[in-house]
Amino acid sequence: MTAHHTTGNHADFGAITHRTVDVGGLALHVAEQGEGPLVLLLHGFPECWYSWRHQFAPLAAAGYRVVAPDQRGYARSDQPADIGAYTLPHLAGDVIGLIHALGEERAVVVGHDWGAPVAWATALLRPDVVRAVAGLSVPPPAYGETPPLHALRERFGDGFYQLYFQPPGVADAEMAADPAAVFRGVLYAASGDNPFNDPPRPWIIPDGMPLAATIPPPERLPDWLTEEDIAVFVREYARHGERAFTGGLNWYRNIDRNRELLAVFRGARIRVPALFVAGDRDLVMTFGGGADRVVAGVGRAVAAPHRSLILPGCGHWTQQERPEEVNAALLDLLAGLPAGG
Structure with missing residues (x-):
């Protein structure tokens, strides 16, 4: 475990x-603040630890040790070359390994976007380690009889973004050509x-149509997003150069x-306390047939006390768009758990 403690710059x-x-031979960059029971914050695509910038101080001030990693393939963390190294079992294994590498036995695991399926899967597979789970934007996966990509193609057509991301190298090159435009466009487009x-x-x-044409930059950024935020994301992604987005895209593959x-x-239920938070303007709500059906699905997936x-x-960037409400919901979940880690 190599420490690089720094303060005073943009990051x-x-x-x-x-x-x-x-973590098992994989170098994961982590940002952390506070002392107390461990809370892990897992980002989504195309993001990194910085997506949780509004959660560190409030959770730390409430008495928690807050750790946000760059997950496998992202930003300052290692990016395995094998596409097959980005499955949910790999990613959940990273979470368990990270908890133990941090010297802890248990943690509350919070995930947004792709980080949410990782959080839900880790809670399902290792309830002995996960004290509670929160998923932002994405509910627990409900796998049916039809392979997901086939179902998505039948429902949304070949142009659906998760299908567009499948061919290796295509979206990778388009996004790496202008990371600033990608972050500016995607963060606004899904908000x-x-x-x-x-x-x-x-x-x-x-x-x-080029991918970039579907996410044109706004004339003015929304109030929750600044040009400095965009610059931070670009700098955090700089390590992997032309493969800046490849690690994250491999999750879709x-x-x-x-x-x-x-x-x-399949059919197993999550048996730790759970929280689901999403926006009614989140594109993910369209995947599950609307907010009411998504919330009902959370109830079927969780067999423990839970709240939606x-x-x-x-929109989609839940903890960035609405940090005060998300923080209040997380603190409420944490306050309801038994004392200690």
């Missing part, structure tokens, strides 16, 4: 420290501030494989 706010942790998302609609990339690998757990919170006017 360090107050008491946040940074270091690299060895509640984009009128296109009232009501929410899926992200479609029509045949022959294992969607069908995840269903196969987790088939033995739908935030009016909020």
Whole structure:
């Protein structure tokens, strides 16, 4: 475990420290603040530890040790070359390994976007380690009889973004050509501030249209996002150069494989306290048939006390768009757990 404690630049706010942790031979960069029971914050795509910038101080002030890693393939962390190294069992294994590498036995695990399926899977597979789980934007996966990519193609067509991401190297090159434009465009396009998302609609990339053309930058960034935020994301992604987005895209390339690998757990329910938070303008709500059906699905997936919170006017970037409400919901979940780690 190599420590790199730094303060005072754009990537360090107050008491946040940074270091690299060895997790089974994989070097994961982590940002952390506070002391007390461990809370792990797992980002999504295309993001990194910085996506949790509004959660560190409030959770730390409430008496928790807050750790946000760059997950496998992202930003300052290692990026395995094998596409098959990005399955949910790999990613959940990283979470368990990280908890133990941090010297802890148990943790509360919180995930947003792709981080949410990792959090849900870790809670399902290792309830002895996960004290409670929170998923932001994405509910627990519900695998059916049809492979997910086939179902997505039948429902949304070949241009659905998760299908567009499948061919190795294609979206990778388009996104790496101008990371600043990607972050500016994607973060606005999927937000509640984009009128296109009232009501929410899926992200479609029509045949022959460049990906960038489907996420044009806004004339003005929404209030929750600044040009400095965009610059931080770009700098955090700089390590991997032309493969800056490849690690994250490889998660999408294992969607069908995840269903196969987790088939033995089909029908199993999560048995630790749980929280689900999402916006009613989140494109993910369209995947599950609307907020009411998504919330009902959470109830079927969780066999322990749980709460679902739908935030009016909020888009996909839940904890960035609505930090105060998300923080209050997380602190409420944490306060209801038995004392200690």
